[in-house]
Amino acid sequence: MDHALNPSFLPPGVRYFGHFLSAEEEAAITARLDAGEWSNALKRRVQHFGYLYDYKARTITADAYLGELPGWLEVLAQRLVAEGYCEDLPDQVIANEYFPGQGIAAHIDCVPCFSDTVISISLLSQCEMIFRRPQGPEMVGVLLHPRSCISLRGGGRYDWTHEIPARKSDIVNGVKIARSRRISLTFRKVIQTAPHAGPSR
Structure with missing residues (x-):
């Protein structure tokens, strides 16, 4: 998996940054x-901030606005812009919990819901993210370490799918490493909302 952290092996527009958060920030x-309310609507638990994403319709409806990001997330969103990780200030965050x-x-x-940059921050456990080109056989695996950040824009945002394989361990340098509880924070900028939820597609 050494190659997974080499930018030359990442899909175009995908950038990986280790040590984005400190251990103290991760704990906080x-x-x-965990002091908030996790939703059990999916197979994994989630929390929405800014806007509620409709997973069934795969869109954001006009009545999905939840309010401004809480201060602690707003600070992270502003930091992402100030440090050049994205240009548009994110106003929607989803926390995903994975066991x-x-x-x-x-x-x-x-694509019509969010701007051209999607950023995910990892907490607590490593995992592998897989990128695939729907039009061909290309596949790239990226090991996401705790407290790291990955940014998707351009081709990596629009032309490659990304996924987290549902497994209990990852192979790192030929060694099997067990996963533990992992949380991801996905930051996005909403650019369009639908008037109402449509059929799933």
């Missing part, structure tokens, strides 16, 4: 999330 964010054996299917984040 985890505590804030060993849980993952997320291959997908491309809603």
